[in-house]
Amino acid sequence: MKVLIVEDDPLHRSYLHEAVSAALPECETVIEAENGTMGEKLARDHRSAHVVMDLQMNNRNGIEAARTIWKERPDTRILFWSNYSDEAYVRGVSRIVPDGAAYGYVLKSASDERLKLALRSIFVEAQCVIDREVRGMQQKSLGQAKGFSDSEYEILIDIALGLTDRAIARRRGLSLRSVQNRLQQLYEKLDVYQNASDDHEDSRFNLRARAVTVAMLRKLLNYSALERAESELAEWLKLG
Amino acid sequence: MKVLIVEDDPLHRSYLHEAVSAALPECETVIEAENGTMGEKLARDHRSAHVVMDLQMNNRNGIEAARTIWKERPDTRILFWSNYSDEAYVRGVSRIVPDGAAYGYVLKSASDERLKLALRSIFVEAQCVIDREVRGMQQKSLGQAKGFSDSEYEILIDIALGLTDRAIARRRGLSLRSVQNRLQQLYEKLDVYQNASDDHEDSRFNLRARAVTVAMLRKLLNYSALERAESELAEWLKLG
DNA sequence: GTAGATGATGCGGGATCCAGCAAGACGCGC
DNA sequence: GCGCGTCTTGCTGGATCCCGCATCATCTAC
Incomplete structure (x- = not known):
């Protein structure tokens, strides 16, 4: 298994690298990209089907990058790892996820344990893992309870x-x-x-x-x- | 010397802690705050006159925190450590810095070396240190060349x-x-x-x-x- | 002191925005 | 068919916005 990390902050990048290695012993290669553009390119070159993606990046943001990656390979599994659960982000992500694709959305404030669990669930079990807080946002947004159509x-x-x-x-x-x-x-x-x-x-x-x-x-x-x-x-x- | 670190990201916080310890051997205590509100309180309690401050924080952002800290003790030395050099931030900071105060503005993308140098310049030598890129923004902003009055x-x-x-x-x-x-x-x-x-x-x-x-x-x-x-x-x- | 630059203010008019009212279109259940 | 609710559309009018034109005050330069 190959895992591609797309994250512009060097500290977070190396933290992710370590987390991936620890959670996924079956992963033999970890590739790092420091912005969305590089992420797209490396995903193409390495045919990597497992991506951990930051949303807020300078060069090209995570949603854009994820969209082109999914357009080329809809079965790619992407874990979004973000600081925020803004409705704008959540809505942006759910608009681009292909039918049946496995993906996840975990906040950076989550514990090591949660992150590692999510990594295994998505990359090994092909399950969707959405952080509680994000989930709440999603429902408020999609359900018309008080949300926006x-x-x-x-x-x-x-x-x-x-x-x-x-x-x-x-x-x-x-x-x-x-x-x-x-x-x-x-x-x-x-x-x-x-x-x-x-x-x-x-x-x-x-x-x-x-x-x-x-x-x-x-x-x-x-x-x-x-x-x-x-x-x-x-x-x-x-x-x- | 006591140094107060105000930064909401745990990884960045511990990185800063290490950098401060390495750059300032004369610093005997490092205090950490994980948001602006805590930062204000700890600055008050510990009478700390040396602060490293993140700008973008959830609870209460760095500019607000810095303003109240400076209002109570105008001679406090603050190093702003931020991801961005948005004109909005730069303008926000220069509006609140008291006359004659020593402060700094360093980007998170700066090297270890630059950060440590800035720490010594501000906290020991009481000099102002503004990152090149930020400086450019400041001049574009203040000078009326193409900037905004x-x-x-x-x-x-x-x-x-x-x-x-x-x-x-x-x-x-x-x-x-x-x-x-x-x-x-x-x-x-x-x-x-x-x-x-x-x-x-x-x-x-x-x-x-x-x-x-x-x-x-x-x-x-x-x-x-x-x-x-x-x-x-x-x-x-x-x-x- | 006079000329020129800059900025504040008033007047007027055309374009746009905000919204109440009413008429039609569509789907849904009975 | 019939009623009901939701969505769309046209008409209308008052409020607001955008801006050209003109006046006046202040300041600077020479």
Whole structure:
């Protein structure tokens, strides 16, 4: 068995190396990559089907790297090892995992024991292992209990990118009014109206900009989600 | 000499501990805190005047912690040790450093040697040590060459928070038109007009929202800056 | 002292955003 | 068929935003 480690922090990288060696005696080779781009290349070269991947990296983030790796080999098993359980990350990961693929999501704050257990479960038993905390996020996100539907998330992305209503309508194939409807839903759910007092003269928020900030503060959005959305937008602009 | 380490990542914390011990034989005690809140408390309890501080922490970020530490003892020497040289961080730090205080800013990607040198320079020699890359950011930021003036940065924060023009005017003590003038300057500098084609029917951006996103992508803003701005805003709202 | 640069303010207008109201489309259960 | 809920769309209007044009104050340079 070969295991590929993709992680930009040298300390974390060597810690992972050690953990992999200890948890998986049957692993004869450990390869290290220090950013997403190198990770993709090494995965291709070594035909490695077992990857441990950091999400937040400078050069090319983990979600991007995982996506191209899975596109080339959908049966690759990937364990995401991240500092955060932001909804933006969790959502980003679940969007790209292929049907039936074994993967995992473990927080860096987990104990040695948990990490090693996850390594064995995924790489040997082909089971999915999702950290408790992350799991909670996932359910809150997918279940519509208090979470956000895909369409609401979509429009959140669009206003975060700074598109006008009309541009959003064209991009998503909707009428102008429908876009504005969804915006209202979004404002509702993000609870943007709180400090908008009745008096017109009182301090009030620009709902559109406020929504983005509130989403950021609630970690529905983060830098890497923005980055991804921005490059998708550039792609779409080229076509149009 | 006592040295206080404030860093939430256990691996980094123990690495720092070792580096401090090696670089400063005259240091008889090393204290560790795993978040900003604990850092403030331990600095107070131990009267430690030598601090190594991570910037990005969950509970209470480094800038906040440093601010309260410096407020209580302005002669404290603090070395910031961070993954990033985002303009938002650099600006945040330079806003809070007291006159004449010795401090440093070293990136985590720096070599062992650089870190140890910085530790000695700051804690023993009371000199300021700013990483090359960070320094560049600082000059780009303070010099008005291509950087942002304080007033532009201020208004960027305000629209990022989602305030209306009127609210900004009241908060900053300006007329409505002046606020809009500054916004135009900001849009100019952020180069938000690029994809706004001449035809009114073509895809265009909502300048206000777009400006915030561009600033995020350029790292003029980041999560912790937003967080700080949000709590300042809450403060201001209470008074008003 | 005069000219020029910079910044604050007012006025006006076109574009955009926010939202209430109502009419139609679609699926679902009975 | 019929009712119900959800989603989409058009119309409308008021509020806000974006910005060109013009005025005035302050400051600097020569």
